[in-house]
Amino acid sequence: MTRQIVLDTETTGLSAENGDRIIEIGCVELVGRKLTGHNKHFYLNPERAIHEDAMKVHGISNEFLLDKPKFAQVADELMEYLRDGELIIHNAAFDIGFLNKELALLGRGALLSYIAGVIDTLALAKEVFPGKRNSLDALCDRLGVDNSGRTLHGALLDAELLADVYINLTRGQDALLIEEAETPGETVVVHERVDLSRIVLPVLAPSDQELAAHDAVLVQLDKSSGGTVWRKAARAYGII
Incomplete structure (x- = not known):
């Protein structure tokens, strides 16, 4: 320490x-x-x-x-x-x-x-x-x-x-400081730098069921809109 x-x-x-x-x-x-x-x-x-x-x-x-x-x-x-x-x-x-x-x-x-x-x-x-x-x-x-x-x-x-x-x-833990400004009645919000170097974010992988449900939503959007841009691009690049 x-x-x-x-x-x-x-x-x-x-x-x-x-x-x-x-x-x-x-x-x-x-x-x-x-x-x-x-x-x-x-x-x-x-x-x-x-x-x-x-x-x-x-x-x-x-x-x-x-x-x-x-x-x-x-x-x-x-x-x-x-x-x-x-x-x-x-x-x-x-x-x-x-x-x-x-x-x-x-x-x-x-x-x-x-x-x-x-x-x-x-x-x-x-x-x-x-x-x-x-x-x-x-x-x-x-x-x-x-x-x-x-x-x-x-x-x-x-x-x-x-x-x-x-x-x-x-x-660091607090994102903002509320500071009294030079002009009475004015509030200044000062953003502090937050050190994220020690924070480890967990990565949660989707389950097969969640992936299937997500894909079903995209298929439905594709049909209802007459063809979404991202699905067309995915087909063009052989992703789907």
Whole structure:
């Protein structure tokens, strides 16, 4: 069964290349598209100050992180947890960029060398809802995921919400999503792609009695219509 890990991070700012660091990591495990409860959560001391704008987003202060472990102290535990899993991340390039930078600072290989792959739910949402707002909050509202407890960004809470969003985005069993349109009173029906690759349809062969009854109906239609096109074609090709 596929093991998937929904992952989110909070950071000191927006640019890993300019020295911003990870301050929180939240991971939620799915096996067979079901929550297992085997989650992982870290607050981290980034060894630098948090930008004021970032603090307004997640509400995490410099003082709160002073006694928290550094990334180097949790790296082994985190990488072992993520190993061979398929990561599900919203706007994956951002989080992967920060994780790659943290690993590089420790002289380790890039994240993709540890995991099976990455699903970017932002890219997925843009396919399902082209032209719409596809932030995590917007998707929660659109897909009926309760995000009432999300007043600030938090890595573990956001990963939990994203797990629900991902399951709804890819549920497959439902053919349609009814979405609130931008214009009040307008309803948009969005067709989702349904994965039929695992569905095996039984082939039921007709019995001799059923074949005879079917042939009798065709003969009767042929007589009453003065000669049907398909019977003429069948005779021409020597099928009957």
